[in-house]
Amino acid sequence: MTNEKTFKPFGGYLPLFLILATIGASVYLIIDFQYLFMIAAIILSVFCLPGFFVINPNEAMVMVFFGTYKGTVKSNGFFWANPFFSKKKVSLKARNFDSEPIKVNDKTGNPIMIGVVLVWRVENTYKAAFEVDHYEHFVTVQSESALRNLAGSYSYDNF
Numbered sequence: 001m002t003n004e005k006t007f008k009p010f011g012g013y014l015p016l017f018l019i020l021a022t023i024g025a026s027v028y029l030i031i032d033f034q035y036l037f038m039i040a041a042i043i044l045s046v047f048c049l050p051g052f053f054v055i056n057p058n059e060a061m062v063m064v065f066f067g068t069y070k071g072t073v074k075s076n077g078f079f080w081a082n083p084f085f086s087k088k089k090v091s092l093k094a095r096n097f098d099s100e101p102i103k104v105n106d107k108t109g110n111p112i113m114i115g116v117v118l119v120w121r122v123e124n125t126y127k128a129a130f131e132v133d134h135y136e137h138f139v140t141v142q143s144e145s146a147l148r149n150l151a152g153s154y155s156y157d158n159f
Contacts, residue, residue, distance in 0.1 A: 004126040007063050007071025012052055012078035019045050051083040060122075062088040062129045072125045090128055094121045095136075097143060104148050107155040116147045 022045045029038035055061055055076050063070045064086045073079065074092070081087075101115040120139055122128045132138040 004124050005069075005071045007073050007081075009053075009063075009073055009079040009081040012054075012080045015048065015080040016052070016078075019048055048080075048083060051080045051085070052078070053081070053087055054078050058091065058093045060090045060092055060125045062090055062125050064088070069126065069130065074125075088129055090122055090125045092122055092125075094119055097140060099140075099144060099147070102144065102147070104151040106151055107153060110156050112151060112156050114147060114151050116143055118143050 022041050026038045026041035026045070029035070029041065053061060055073055057076050059076075061073045063073065063081060065082065065084060070085065072090075097116075097118040097120065099116045099118070101113040103111055103113055106112055118139070122135065128135040
């Protein structure tokens with residue numbers, strides 16, 4: 001599978017209210033001397049806390065469940081998902097890459113200095129998260145390689 005799929009998590013406010021109610025119930029259980037239920041309520045509350053996450057504008061969260069890709073959350077907000085999900089944040093912002101001028105040979109063998117200013121952004125979060133290591137570095141290397149290939153395909157002064 002190399003396609004990104006959308007994951008729909010729960011809104012975070014209802015689970016937050018339920019966890020706060022569970023903590024409140026555990027305080028009541030301390031007063032009522034029911035320690036077994038109190039310990040169970042506290043363990044349940046602490047267990048559910050890692051499921052909360054926030055997605056800001058121009059960000060996405062890749063959700064993985066025990067090594068299986070479950071989907072990507074791209075909508076902004078406060079959410080809750082299964083605490084066993086591992087979450088990886090991926091930026092969807094447009095970025096600039098300004099390369100240093102490099103010396104390459106054109107089609108006729110003349111040495112030229114050429115550089116590139118590249119504006120890029122992540123379109124497929126699955127590929128950015130799983131198909132390359134460090135996608136920022138990947139863009140840098142691939143853009144310089146494409147620039148060398150492009151400069152070698154055309155002659156500079158011989159039309």
